Amino acid sequence: MKRYFPILDWLAVYNRPTAAADLMAAVIVTIMLIPQSLAYALLAGLPAEVGLYASIAPLLLYAVFGTSRTLAVGPVAVVSLMTAAAVGQIASQGTAEYLGAAIAMAVLSGLMLLAMGLLRLGFIANFLSHPVISGFISASAVLIAVGQIPGILGISAPGHTLIEVVIGIAKGIGGLNPFTFALGGFALAFLWWSRSSLKALLQRRGVRPGVAAVIVRAAPVAAVALTTLAAWGLGLAERGVAVVGDIPSGLPMPALPSLDPALWQAILLPAALISLVGYVETVSVAQTLAAKRRQRIDPDQELIALGASNIGAGLSGGFPVTGGFARSVVNFDAGAQTPAAGAYTAVAMALATLFLTPLLYHLPKATLAATIIVAVLGLVDSSAVKRVWASNRADFAAMAVTIVLTLTVGVEAGIAAGVALSVLLHLYRTSRPHVAVIGQVQGTEHFRNVLRHNVTTVPEVLALRIDEALYFPNARFLEDTLLGAVAENKAIRHVVLNCVAVNDIDSSAVESLEATNARLKDAGVTLHLAEVKGPVMDRLQRTHFLHDLTGTVYLTMYDAMLGLAPQAAQDCRALPRCETAKG
């Protein structure tokens, strides 16, 4: 029971101090969430109230099923962008079909996450490598930020790629609305200043750090209030400033999503990508925060929790949600102790939906655009690009392709290409494994690469270490390498394959080894194995290979040398230790 309902872990010991801490955190998160939920709904191309709806049921459900004590679930920027990209291919913004598709997307990705969780398939998320996900999030953040510029300028520049949006801005800049630009520019400058300088300023004025932090968090609400008042007082809606307008007040009614099979088929792939990206973001945030307090999260249960949250979002008229980085950190810093903080946030959001919406009529959309820009720029991690470039070119290639395609073709193409390229590069690398000729380190029973260490070798024995699992992509490579090495050096009478790094062997490789053994035999060369690991030995024993093998399977390389060139091996062992690396 407790495995599937982590709420039972903490509800029994829930007490007043914990509740007080959770309530405080919930107030701060709600202040942050109100403008963000409206803004991310607009980013997804949806009516503003959909953001509010997506901030109620999912939070309650996560509180029941989630294993992270501090994760804040709700609408987030990257997933909203992915929703807009996917749903935009099916229906036009503003239509009932568009909203229906976004709701179906939430339900379908929730069902996928739930199924993955129940089948314990969380490992699938591992295929989003760190460089790909980091590149994807940075590129998405740039795309989102640039996409909000038209909103600040009061112009329209539709498009899903960086180039389309930039061209749209260049074309539309003449139609700039000065009132929108004034409000949006003010909101942007104010938010930027409050984010970068306000906290330090307050602390210099003697405000306690905790209070200063709360004031900084309230800056977006202040921006919303100030610009809404200005728009109302000056009647700017009549002067072409886009405002949020009528938001239906009242809680969302539970409703089934559209069950049109054609729709579900069309959103299958995007829903899978949204699920994966959302899950990876959730787990990495949750693990980072859990580690700070020595708590543990259960990645498979997180799939269930996130799945339930998304199904809840869809059934209550919301769009896909996930665990957001910034909001979770705020929740953590504000002292949230249990997922009850999320439930309190949900209640506060429900109250806002019931009573606050009339006040939001005159809220300029430019203010929300400014909120989004300031929120997402923190996601751009250019240092990660440099770090990956320095350490691993294959990873950098996958990252670069993800970034470039996300910006120029679209979010789905970007993430899919990144994953595909990671896998292909891995397969390419393992298809040409590293093979080292090894020799004995003087004074030891240890064998290392002759190119890197000063080691002793014997002309009639070729000792090779294969640094890869032997499987179909490299089966032929091994055959070519071994036969080539023997053809080049006529002195060789024995080949010893050190299998310490051979982590698995499949049927293709066994067939290849059998062929190699037979051909070496014809050439008068004996094939031996050494340091074969248990799982590999188990597999070999289920084939004829060990029966046909011309040589012996030795426990250690040293045993092999004792068997094939005993004097040389013992002499080398008896020498003083010498292990200088070359070069």
Add this chain to the structure above:
Amino acid sequence: MKRYFPILDWLAVYNRPTAAADLMAAVIVTIMLIPQSLAYALLAGLPAEVGLYASIAPLLLYAVFGTSRTLAVGPVAVVSLMTAAAVGQIASQGTAEYLGAAIAMAVLSGLMLLAMGLLRLGFIANFLSHPVISGFISASAVLIAVGQIPGILGISAPGHTLIEVVIGIAKGIGGLNPFTFALGGFALAFLWWSRSSLKALLQRRGVRPGVAAVIVRAAPVAAVALTTLAAWGLGLAERGVAVVGDIPSGLPMPALPSLDPALWQAILLPAALISLVGYVETVSVAQTLAAKRRQRIDPDQELIALGASNIGAGLSGGFPVTGGFARSVVNFDAGAQTPAAGAYTAVAMALATLFLTPLLYHLPKATLAATIIVAVLGLVDSSAVKRVWASNRADFAAMAVTIVLTLTVGVEAGIAAGVALSVLLHLYRTSRPHVAVIGQVQGTEHFRNVLRHNVTTVPEVLALRIDEALYFPNARFLEDTLLGAVAENKAIRHVVLNCVAVNDIDSSAVESLEATNARLKDAGVTLHLAEVKGPVMDRLQRTHFLHDLTGTVYLTMYDAMLGLAPQAAQDCRALPRCETAKG
């Protein structure tokens, strides 16, 4: 020059005895090739003469570019089936579009092979693992054989899957044509008998083995001659027996294929699959035969040769070709010494095209169907299925999926699913690597799995051997495993990761190791590495990890134990050798 034109290797030393041997082989191969080329063209849904055209230019081009001395290129059953499946989705059999698509398929797959050869991308073919290709060829052979039964019965049963064809036969059996069935049944029985019993019978009657083999090879021609005579003499064409009919005599005129971009796009994927399957078949036949005479083939040059052959096939009105197993073995056994044998075969086929075609008017199609059935049943390898089942369940799964989908859905789905499943199973396996707790084998400096060997361990040192490259699919697994092991056992002060089997490390894994190092540090546990291989060390040196590492990087596991628990390590080394494996 010689690299791209292997003909230069042998043409300079070409002499009379070699020419005599090649001519003899060419005669025998031609006898076999005439009925097969017609039959495989019909199998591909094409006019019979297309088979003849595909047996001229490709053979000449392979003689110039090929590195195998004995490979016989031309129409083969599996590739013909794949062509029919792919082209059948684009156009109806018998139309000019159908022929045009088949010709374009030959040119496109030729261009793909040529490009792969020039870019030295032969390794791509490795992704067709042995079990997948073996299952695919067996299933295709069954599909082809069953698909020829309607031809023997004189009924029509269209369909691309086993079920469709079987249902078609069941429905159409009432319309069986007794004359067709008599001829087809005779041809089938005769060919089967000559294949299984004729050679032994002749040898018992005192015929020399070489002559007996030639007579057996000529059996299909005899079946063609006998049934053609019967059909002509009895006027069976008027009684509903399908005959080959008019074949235009004269050589094919060179012509450019259709350059319609929509067509090329539609055949892109099937052409890639045909290229890969054809290439894998070619290389494995060529390597098998080359090894018997201690010759070598160059897999990348084979791509170029096969590419040129297919381009030649397409430009001379033919369909995709590849190196056939049965025909190459016949060529080899008949004593072919150089690819000139193939050129002589091409000349003989050209003569047949010029002068023999009027004689083929009354050739019953049922005879060709019988030829195909007998030829392909030799390709079904049911022992491979048992062998793979016994040795490797993951490989068996890939093989079974390939077989089932090839039979029930189609050849493209079968091969694509087999390749995809092979890759996915590999990724799944590496995402949950084998991790062994290791200890010192008494009397040695060697460390092995505590579960499999009687070894000595020290409570405060946890020594783990990770049997996998550390990369994105398993980055999180390592973190969970290490932290879990330390959490379970409070005595542990040091963790030594034996990296002897870690063949590579990517950015995701480095980040994971950095996180693990930091968390172990917080728990008061020091992390050490041992036996890190050169390429992995190079990568680590390009990151901050070695700088942050709390412990030491040791050259050997024994060094690590000497550093962390010197007394225990030396005591164990001094004990008498004891290496009994457990269980």
